[in-house]
Amino acid sequence: MAMEDDTQRLATFGYGVQEDLPASVFGNKAANLARMAALGIPVPPGFSLNVSICEDYFRNGETFPSDIPRILDEGVAFLERATGQSLGSLRRPLLVSVRSGAPVSMPGMMETLLNVGLSRRTIRGLILQTGNPRFAWDSYRRLLENFGTVACGQDPAPYRSLLADTLAEEGVPDEAELDAASLRNLCGEYERHYLESTGGAAFPVDVRAQILMAVAAVIRSWMSPRAEAFRRLHPMGDLRGTAVVVQAMVFGNMGADSGAGVAFTRNPWSGENEFLLDFKFGAQGEDVVSGEQAAVSCREFSGRMPAVYENLSRIGRTLEMHFGDMQDIEFTVQKGVLYILQSRAGKRTPLAALRIAVEACNEGLLSRDQALALLEGLDLDAITLQKVVADEPSLGAGTSASTGVATGSIVFSSDRAQQASAGGPVILVRETASTDDLRGISASDGILVARGARTSHAAVVARQMGKICIVNCTGLAIDERRRRCTLGGHELREGDVITLDGDTGLIYRGRAGILHERPESLLAAVRAWTDSRRG
Structure with a gap:
């Protein structure tokens, strides 16, 4: 059993390690990963940095204590033994994810970096190791954008614009359709933009420097505006900071037999005892939880990967029994093999x-x-079952991410939601929802989103706050500049009233009737x- 003090600055999990980790010291994520690994659940090996390192970092004016390089070297050495790969290798490069690990779950509020350890040198080794150049260049593309925006604070818009230009040139709808040559060229564009944005500093080839910068970025995100806003809205006691979890990468972007998803062992908006998941083939985990992309549900996933689905369902039951609560599970499938990346008590209505x-x-x-x-x-006295009674047909439909009914005036930004909510209920309408919209979600009675999955971090937060949320409303077209949108052939302006039916995913114009049942x-x-x- 790990001691609940600061003498142990690093703790490992997976690869035969049987040590329990206290969440107050090494974070809730690492504590749960260690417990899962001890149960024999397939968890990629990793290590966690003590929350005291976060305290030291801010106490020293955003400077690491002197022991950090040695501690990281110890952690990396453990991962190299566990995986048979080597950081910076030209033949079998070790790649890692770097994630936050607060003592209390804060979904989507802090930063994550994936594919750390890739560079112009190590990508050759990844291609040699996997025989899959398209996958390797896609992973490097992801790292360049992720690292530039998160570790260096760069604007994500130019990266997205470069991607959009490449998609237009190749005549394909999304990045999943780009071949290795197109992705390699796009990486060159990303590298040039990174160089310009940093004032002449090239993307770091030194992969140990990458890990150090990634750890610093995750720690800094503890004090980000959205993380601080979340802690104000959800008082959590006297938390000291965040731990940092570094884990060997597993890859959902290796092809059609790979992907990433989020599963709930019970329905988090109705509470029914049904296994529920969102999954995206050929994707990495952030694609699903970011709110940017839609996903497939249980039926298609189980149809295409029946053995993986059965294994995941069995693991879900095991985790629910072990932790004594409904679980929210993040997972990756790499070439037909299931890995569990996180499990925590699920947020629910x-x-x-x-x-x-x-x-x-x-x-x-x-x-x-x-x-x-x-x-x-x-x-408990405030809990009711709500049903819409509508005199007119719905305007359109999306995917429900929480049950209940919400009626309010349309707004198109978090700022407007905060301003307009003083005059009555509002519905926040967005192209995509992210945890950056926390202020607007908090001020709104409901959220309507054109794209994204019901298991995205923003939907999870909305559900936890008791907000009605409908995502993936593909018929919704938003003109934020003119403060209007169209749905079902109808133009709606900011201030117009709509009703969201969280049970059916339907959207109605005006104020629909509601039946209440206890x-x-x-x-x-x-x-x-x-x-x-x-x-």
């Missing part, structure tokens, strides 16, 4: 919290006291537990 607590208790998963603990702080059987069960405890 109040209705889902009630149903999950009652049903998990009835199943014997939780005791009554444990079930009541899951409901602490929840206003979940009496679920509430009665909780009242009986409370009365029994008092008696």
Whole structure:
């Protein structure tokens, strides 16, 4: 058992390590990964940096303590032994992800860097190792943009513009259709932009320098505006900072037999006991949770990868039993092999919290006291089942990411949501939603998004805050500059009222009628537990 102090600055997990890690010291993510690895669940090996390093970094004026290079070398040496790969190798290069690891889950609020360890030198080794040049150049493209925007604070817009230009030149709809030669040329464009944006500093070939810069970027994101806003909205006690998790990369962008996804062991908006997931083939994890892209659901995933789906479902049941709660699981499939990257208690609507607590208790998963603990702080009297009663056809439909009904005036930005919410309920309408929209999500009663998955970090946060959220409304076209949008052949302007039906994913013009129904059987069960405890 790791000691809950600062004498142990680094802890490893996976590759036969059986050490429990305290979340208060090494972060909730690393603590759960260590527990999963001990259960025999396929977790890529990794290491976590003590949260005290974050404290030292800010205490020293955003400068690392002197022991950090040695600590990182120790962690990298462990990963090299575990993987048989070597950082900076020209034949079998080790690539890593660098992620935040706060003691309490803060989905999407801090930064992640993937494919760290790639450069113009090591990409040759990755091509030699995998025999897949398209995958290698795609991974390098991703790193250049990710590193430039996150580690160096560059504007992401020029990278996206360069990608859009390449797609237009090649006549393909998205980057998944680009071949190795196009991606190699695009990487050259990215490198030139990186050089210009840094005032003459080329993208670092020194892969150890890459890791150090990536760790610094993750630590700095602890004090980012969105992370601080999240902590204000969700008081978490006296947290010291974030740990940093460095893990051997597994790749969902290797082809049609690879991909990345997010799964819930129970429905996080209704609470029903059904396995639910979003998955994107040929993608890395950030593609799904960023809110930029849509994903396929259980039926298509299980149809194309039945063995992986069955393995994932079994692991989900194991994790739910082990942690005693509904789980939110991030996973990657690399050439048909499943890896679990994270599992945590899933964010849920109040209705889902009630149903999950009652049903998990009835199943014997939780005791009554444990079930009541899951409901602490929840206003049970405010929970209702809402159904839309509409006199007119819907304008269109998207994918529901939370249950319930929301009616309000359309706004197109977080600033407008905060301003307009003083005069009544608002619906935030966005092309894509990200955790940068936290202020607008908080001020709104509902969120309508043209693109993105229901398991994106923004949808997870909206659900946790009790907001109605509909994503992937593909018929929605937004003209943010003119403050208007079109849906179902109708033009809607900022200030117009719409209604979101979180049960069906339908959108209605104006103020639709709503039927309210109390979940009496679920509430009665909780009242009986409370009365029994008092008696």
